[in-house]
Each structure stands twice: as C-alpha cells, then as structure tokens.
Amino acid sequence: MRKLTSPQLKSSYDVIIVGGGPAGLAAAIGAKEAGAESILIVDREQKAGGILWQCIHPGFGLHHFKEELTGPEYAQRFLKQVEEEGVAVISDAYVLDIDKERQVTLMSSVYGMHSIKAGAVVLAMGARERTRGAIHTPGTRPSGVLTAGLAQKLVNMLGYMPGRRIVILGSGDIGLIMARRMTLEGAEVLGVFEIMPYANGLNRNIVQCLHDFDIPLHLSHTVAQIHGQERINAVTVAPVDDKLNPIADKGWEIPCDTLLLAIGLIPENELSRQLNLRLDPVTNGPIVNSAMETSMDGVFACGNVVHIHDLVDFVTQEALSAGRNAGEYALGQRRPGDNIRLVPGNGVSYCVPHTISTHQTHTVYMRVRKPHERCSITFGEVYEKKLRYAFPAEMITVTLKPEFLETFHGDALVVDVHDRE
Amino acid sequence: MVYDVAIIGGGITGSAIARELMRYRLRVILIEKECEIGAGTSKANSGIIHAGHHSRSGTLKGRLEWAGNQMWDELHADLDFGFRRGGELTVAMKPDQVADLHELKANGEAKGVTGLELWDKERTLKEEPNLSSDVVASLYAPTSGIINPYEACYSLIDNAVRNGLELSLENAVIGIEWQDDVIMLNTRKGRIATRYCVNAAGLFSDEIAAMAGAGNFTIRPRKGEEYLLDKRLMGIVRHTIFPLATAESKGILVIPTFDGTIMVGPTAQFVDSKYDRTTSAAGFNEVFDSVRTLVPGISPRDCIAQFAGLRAVLESEDFLIGPSSVRGFINVAGIQSPGLTAAPAIAKLIVEILADEGLQLEHKENFMAQNPKRVRFAALSRREQMRLVAANPSYGRIVCRCELVTEGEIVDAIRAGARTLDGVKFRTRAGMGRCQGGFCSARVMELLSRELNVPFTAITKRGGKSWIVTDREERG
Numbered sequence A: 001m002r003k004l005t006s007p008q009l010k011s012s013y014d015v016i017i018v019g020g021g022p023a024g025l026a027a028a029i030g031a032k033e034a035g036a037e038s039i040l041i042v043d044r045e046q047k048a049g050g051i052l053w054q055c056i057h058p059g060f061g062l063h064h065f066k067e068e069l070t071g072p073e074y075a076q077r078f079l080k081q082v083e084e085e086g087v088a089v090i091s092d093a094y095v096l097d098i099d100k101e102r103q104v105t106l107m108s109s110v111y112g113m114h115s116i117k118a119g120a121v122v123l124a125m126g127a128r129e130r131t132r133g134a135i136h137t138p139g140t141r142p143s144g145v146l147t148a149g150l151a152q153k154l155v156n157m158l159g160y161m162p163g164r165r166i167v168i169l170g171s172g173d174i175g176l177i178m179a180r181r182m183t184l185e186g187a188e189v190l191g192v193f194e195i196m197p198y199a200n201g202l203n204r205n206i207v208q209c210l211h212d213f214d215i216p217l218h219l220s221h222t223v224a225q226i227h228g229q230e231r232i233n234a235v236t237v238a239p240v241d242d243k244l245n246p247i248a249d250k251g252w253e254i255p256c257d258t259l260l261l262a263i264g265l266i267p268e269n270e271l272s273r274q275l276n277l278r279l280d281p282v283t284n285g286p287i288v289n290s291a292m293e294t295s296m297d298g299v300f301a302c303g304n305v306v307h308i309h310d311l312v313d314f315v316t317q318e319a320l321s322a323g324r325n326a327g328e329y330a331l332g333q334r335r336p337g338d339n340i341r342l343v344p345g346n347g348v349s350y351c352v353p354h355t356i357s358t359h360q361t362h363t364v365y366m367r368v369r370k371p372h373e374r375c376s377i378t379f380g381e382v383y384e385k386k387l388r389y390a391f392p393a394e395m396i397t398v399t400l401k402p403e404f405l406e407t408f409h410g411d412a413l414v415v416d417v418h419d420r421e
Numbered sequence B: 001m002v003y004d005v006a007i008i009g010g011g012i013t014g015s016a017i018a019r020e021l022m023r024y025r026l027r028v029i030l031i032e033k034e035c036e037i038g039a040g041t042s043k044a045n046s047g048i049i050h051a052g053h054h055s056r057s058g059t060l061k062g063r064l065e066w067a068g069n070q071m072w073d074e075l076h077a078d079l080d081f082g083f084r085r086g087g088e089l090t091v092a093m094k095p096d097q098v099a100d101l102h103e104l105k106a107n108g109e110a111k112g113v114t115g116l117e118l119w120d121k122e123r124t125l126k127e128e129p130n131l132s133s134d135v136v137a138s139l140y141a142p143t144s145g146i147i148n149p150y151e152a153c154y155s156l157i158d159n160a161v162r163n164g165l166e167l168s169l170e171n172a173v174i175g176i177e178w179q180d181d182v183i184m185l186n187t188r189k190g191r192i193a194t195r196y197c198v199n200a201a202g203l204f205s206d207e208i209a210a211m212a213g214a215g216n217f218t219i220r221p222r223k224g225e226e227y228l229l230d231k232r233l234m235g236i237v238r239h240t241i242f243p244l245a246t247a248e249s250k251g252i253l254v255i256p257t258f259d260g261t262i263m264v265g266p267t268a269q270f271v272d273s274k275y276d277r278t279t280s281a282a283g284f285n286e287v288f289d290s291v292r293t294l295v296p297g298i299s300p301r302d303c304i305a306q307f308a309g310l311r312a313v314l315e316s317e318d319f320l321i322g323p324s325s326v327r328g329f330i331n332v333a334g335i336q337s338p339g340l341t342a343a344p345a346i347a348k349l350i351v352e353i354l355a356d357e358g359l360q361l362e363h364k365e366n367f368m369a370q371n372p373k374r375v376r377f378a379a380l381s382r383r384e385q386m387r388l389v390a391a392n393p394s395y396g397r398i399v400c401r402c403e404l405v406t407e408g409e410i411v412d413a414i415r416a417g418a419r420t421l422d423g424v425k426f427r428t429r430a431g432m433g434r435c436q437g438g439f440c441s442a443r444v445m446e447l448l449s450r451e452l453n454v455p456f457t458a459i460t461k462r463g464g465k466s467w468i469v470t471d472r473e474e475r476g
C-alpha cells in the first residue's frame, strides 16, 4: 500500500489541498482547470483516496462518471486523472498548522517537517463518526462497541471480523451498508435501532441493505444499556418517548457480541478550529461563501469538512467548484463578494453556501429538519422549488439563477420549507 | 526463592509502595491480577491531588492527604508523569453557605494547609468569569493539584522495575498459606514465597485479608461516574471547582484535567457489585444538572466519553493501614478518596511499618530516582518537534490525530509495557480524544501486533476476554 515514489517537495505551491479523499482530488482538478500550475495534495493515510478505499460496494459515480462504480474504482479514476494533470500527491503526511500568510506546516516520516507557502488552501479533511460518548449510552465499557466505519475498515481493508452477532444503533448509511456486508460475511445482524421516527440513511440503502436481507429496522428505538464486563454480551433496547428518552419497562435484552454505531458524521474540524475559522453550529463545519471560501482569506473548504454529504457525486461537484475558485484566487483573480445571506428558516436545518451573489448561478445544498411529503422550498418571495418529498437524510440541491434574484434587493434571503395541500 | 516483600495489587497504592521499597536492598515482587497496571480504581478517578483541607483532621486519611499532597512535587520532578498545582475553588452558591467556607478554612489551617484564601463574589468572578453569577463567595486553595493518575502509576512501576522490582501481571492471588516463617501466596501462575506481604488490593483487600486470616473488615464499593468533555471547552474554568461537600461525597466537580480538557463528576453511590462500573442515565443527569448550576456554559452535548470508578469504602469511612494479627502481613485497606493524593505518604508509612515489623532496610546506593525521558510529541515546541522527526522518522507519523500522538510514542509505550489498546491509550492518549479511537485503533492494533509479535486477532482492549476482532473464517 505504501507509495513507492515520493515527489520532490517545492517551497511554494499555487494551491495546497489538505486531504486527498474525493473532495481533495476533485478540488485539485478544479484548481487545474482554473489554470493553477503547481498543486499539492497532502493526505495523512498511507494512500490518498480517503474513505473510498473501504467502500467496496457499488453506488459511486452515477452523476459524475455516468456509470456505477465501487468506492475504490472511483478513487482510482480520480487518482489517475490527478496524476496525469501533474498534481503532486503526498500521503502519510500530516498538516500541523496553517498561518495567516498561508504558510502550511506539514510533517511526514519521509519528508520530516516542512513549511510551504500556498497561494490558496483548500480544506478537505472529511468527517469523523460520532461515538458512544456523544450519545452517552449507559452501561459497561466492554470491547465490541465500535463505529460502523471502523468495522468497515476492519472487514474490507484488513480482513477481520469485528464480531458475529451484531446489533446496529443508528440508521446512518455506513451502518446500513455494514448490515449487508456483515450478513454477507456470515454474521447475524439482529436489528437496526433508530431513535428518530424516520431513518437516517438513504432510502435505497434501507431497501438494498436491510429489506433485501430481512434485517429489522426499529424506528423510535434506542440502545438503553450496554452489558458485558470484558466483551459486550448483550444490549437492552427500548422504544423512546417523545422526548427521546427510553421507556424502560418496554425494553428487552438482545444477546450479542458487537454493537455498531451508525449515529452520524461530523466534520473533521481540528484544523478549522485551529485556524479560528467561523463555524456553523448546525453543520459544525466552516461558514463558506459562494466561492466555498471560509472566513479566512484564501482558505477554501469543500466536501464533508463543510457539511455531511450523502452522495460522493455532490462532494465532487462542490469540490470542483471550490478548487476552481482556489485556483483563481492563487492566480490573483478575485471575484466580487457576495451580497446576500442565506438564512435557514422554517423547517430548514442549514444551507451551504452561507452567502450568494446576484451575479451568478449557484447550487445551494440544504437539508430539512423532518420528513415532508409534497412540499416546496422557498427562497423568500423570489423562488420556489416543488418537491414530491423531502427527508433529513437526503440532501436537497437547488439551482439559483441570477434572473430569479433580479427583483430582490434585500441582504438576507430566508429559506423555508412548506407543506403543499 | 523467598522474597522479602510481596505486594498484592498494582494500583496507585501498590505502585507507590513498590517504588519506595526499591530504594532499599530488597527482593520485592508485585502481583497484579489485570494485564495492565492501574486498571482498578487508580485509572478511573478525578485525578485531583487534594489541597488538604477537605478531610477532617484527626482521621488517618486527613493526615495522609496533607502529607501526601506535599510529596507530589518531588515525585513529579523525578518521574515526570504530568502534575500541576492549578489550585481549586470551593464555591458557596447561597449566602448561608459562607459559614461553611469559613469552617472549611479553619479545618485546613488546623492541619497546616497553607495559602487558603476567602474570595468575595467579585474576586471569584474575576478569576473564573464562566462561573454562574449566583456565586456568593469562594475558598481558594493554591495547594490543590491535578495529575494524570494512570501515568503516575506507570511511571512509579516503570521506575520500580528499573530498580529491580519483579512484576507479575495477569496473576491473581487466590489463596494464602504459611510454611514456617514464610507466607506462601497461591497465585494463578504458581506459588510465591515471601517474608512480608502488603495487601494493597483495593476493592478486594477484604477478600485478601480474609484469605490470610488477617482482618475482619468489609469493603463496600461506592461508585463514581465521570464525564469527559470536548476540547472545545478547554479553559472554561482555570481551577478545579468544588461545590460544598456533603457527608458522602465532595460533590460534583468541574475539573480541568492535566491535559487541558474538562471533566465533570463524580457521583457517589453505593453499589452491590465490585464489578459494577456501569454509567447510568441517572448519573449523567445528576452530573450535568449539578454542574450547570456552577458553570452554565457546560452542556451535556459536549460529552465525549464517560466512565465510572469504585471507591473502596470501609464502615469507618477512613483508611485502615497497619500490621495485622498475622505476622508479616500488612493491610492497606479502605483507600477511598483521597487515596491518590495520599499514596506517596502511604508508601512512606508502609516502609516505616515494615521496619518496625523487623524488615532490615539497607539503602541502595545505585537507586535511580528517574526514568529515561519520554517523548510527548504534542507538548514539544515546533523546533523540538522538527529536530525529533529529523532524528527519528517514526515520530513524524501521526497515528492519533485528535491528540496528536505519533507512531514513535506508541512504539515507546509498547516497549515500556503496554499490552492492550487501553494500555497504549492510557500511556499515550492515543484514542482518548474526540473520535475515541475511531481512526487510530486499527493502526494501534497493527503496531501492538508487530511489536509484540502476536497475531492481530490476539490484541485485546484490556486483557481477558476483551477481544476486538476475529478471523473471517472462524466461528462462521
């Protein structure tokens, strides 16, 4: 797995991209398109490609490559393209710090410690999984309680089984995919328990990973207690009341040897915090303008580090644009600033980007707070998009054209979701 | 072979005693049932070196608390495990509690605790602006400190081993007999003969004493749940914050840990089982409800991890330390809070007791008070980091990104004795941060497997049956 060749490091690059997952790779291509000449991708894993390597299931690239690929295939295509474009990719390297002058300090066992000047920086560090601590499940602290993503890595990349009798808490996509994976590996998946009254993963995953394998999905249920001294040996599950507290006397115990947690992702914002970027308390990622630029000049961000995407194609799309803008920035081309703030209103949890301008066409990514059928998304009075349904688990994209905004003269556009009769 | 002294239990008490005994020409063995040192109560506590004024003068724990408090600077100078005297504030939230602060101050001063100061509301809020504005007054105690309790255990043991201690891990004492003047310990790994035996078995010290016929006391476990908060809250308080105590507990505290993160807890509740280290919804609510009245900026949403520890409590609520009716058999029991604080003083006391009981003590000239310096990458300056990475590339590879722990440090920890994921975690902090090992555990397991030359599937979380993965075919 280790890279055989290590490119020579220069003392400055037009664009330095932190993270070589799908977002970072697409950002590099975007930057190249914009005319940036020297581009460096820094990835901390043994090989760039990010989470894609462990996603050996198909379902990637339908939008971008117009064919269905597995995660590794998708990564391979991008890596090849990036290499052909002459982008330098170093892996097993860690960005420690970025200062106001965009001097990037990185460290690697091959290169040692280096300080490199960047014309523009793109943050594409991805996301991490929420853990047991975040939901403070009561009980013991045995082995065998792990996130679905770690289980995926253990099974798909290292070739080990995290256990044989498995309960899954949360209906996030990685958990659903792992329900199928573990079943195919001969394990018994005893059920998926989701605290909300609706699933958190994509509908197609519910169908293909649970229904097709007769794995029960228990909505409005949670794991109320973890049992076992050394290794987990059971969980108590229970329905929840409307405050989401488990109803103890309706609970039951399930003997198991593994509890997988698929309770959501949060942006990996260690660096974003260190740089003191303004963060959105809902997404937990940096606040970005329509160029995907953060509150720090010349520092752009894209992919799961900004907000959690459910499809890699949207990551790619967002990252291409962030990369292009970073490339332009590095070449000294500055766009006029944004003049409109997007304000999540009724039923909308967030919108990205956080600001837009009247001069351009924008893709706005957003999520609703709860499921709706036959609804519309409105941007103030100026634009309405009708939807057959909207789920919190499925990101909504809206294209806003300059002509919609011609009549709008305010500086804040409220985005609401309404049910239609 | 007959040992001079066998110590049962490798918590902070046993570790401190072991290290103290290694100053002398003695053959000493320490027997610990778990596969890592400090795995009992000593790794699951608040990590506070108590200022000295909380426990009553006139009790053994009250005396040893203050005596122990004053020994930590020297210990830390030798062993560098992470210790800082950050000071603490006991806060009165109602006007009628101010009298209690005065009483606490008088109690401390009677014991000789130095530096106690009463602060009014204004001063209190100036020093701790994030405290609730309901605060009325506070008692400041500069002698209060904070340590990494598990690292303290490791460095004490590592140092003792360096000076000749024999360590027998994953080995429980299951029976005790006599042959002439010699105490025979039956252990899982065979018989151990010793002239003196120190029972520092924590929660199980009553069972060990019973095996020896050396005492008739009962230990009751009193559970304390603790909750660790995200690094984001670093600095929200600068001192450890104590509410006014009740009879059973010092109350729910806000603790800036040595590593800078915030911990809140502990609860205090008797439980039936000595193995019940479960956390509970009730404990969680109790902790956060209470803490929010002190520091409103702390929210349950910031919780990243939780654990519970068990205090070993005697009916008397005091420590029980001393020779027993059985010759050569010394009990160290009921070491509840402030056991951590008192440990160095307990160790000195045990040496005196052993001498009184006839053990010949001869100073070892070549005693090495210090351990080889450990690398803590995250704590180094950029320049030092650069030098280190240039000299040894394995310090240039970050394994734990939340806590910035390098491969080199993990390898060092394994070479120093870590055998499990938890062993590596408590020695290096790898896996202790926000992602709780989600990213690094697989890599740490690879390193354990490589360094210990055992299969990946043999790696456990903390020994015993705490396996992590199995082979794909197996059991299928």
Ligand SMILES: Cc1cc2nc3c(=O)[nH]c(=O)nc-3n(C[C@H](O)[C@H](O)[C@H](O)COP(=O)(O)OP(=O)(O)OC[C@H]3O[C@@H](n4cnc5c(N)ncnc54)[C@H](O)[C@@H]3O)c2cc1C
Binding pocket: B008, B009, B010, B011, B012, B013, B014, B031, B032, B033, B034, B037, B038, B039, B040, B041, B042, B043, B044, B045, B046, B047, B048, B049, B050, B171, B172, B173, B174, B200, B201, B202, B203, B204, B205, B208, B222, B223, B224, B225, B226, B266, B308, B309, B310, B311, B335, B336, B337, B338, B339, B340, B341, B342
């Ligand atoms: C929640 C909580 C918070 C606390 N906070 C503080 C604090 O802030 N400051 C403070 O000073 N104190 C504090 N304390 C108290 C402190 O943690 C204890 O007093 C101290 O850790 C006791 O150490 P020990 O070595 O006596 O016991 P332990 O750490 O329990 O060690 C006993 C060891 O003996 C081993 N053992 C048992 N039976 C056998 C056997 N048969 N054979 C071989 N080995 C055996 C066990 O495995 C264990 O490792 C706290 C306690 C709790 C529970």
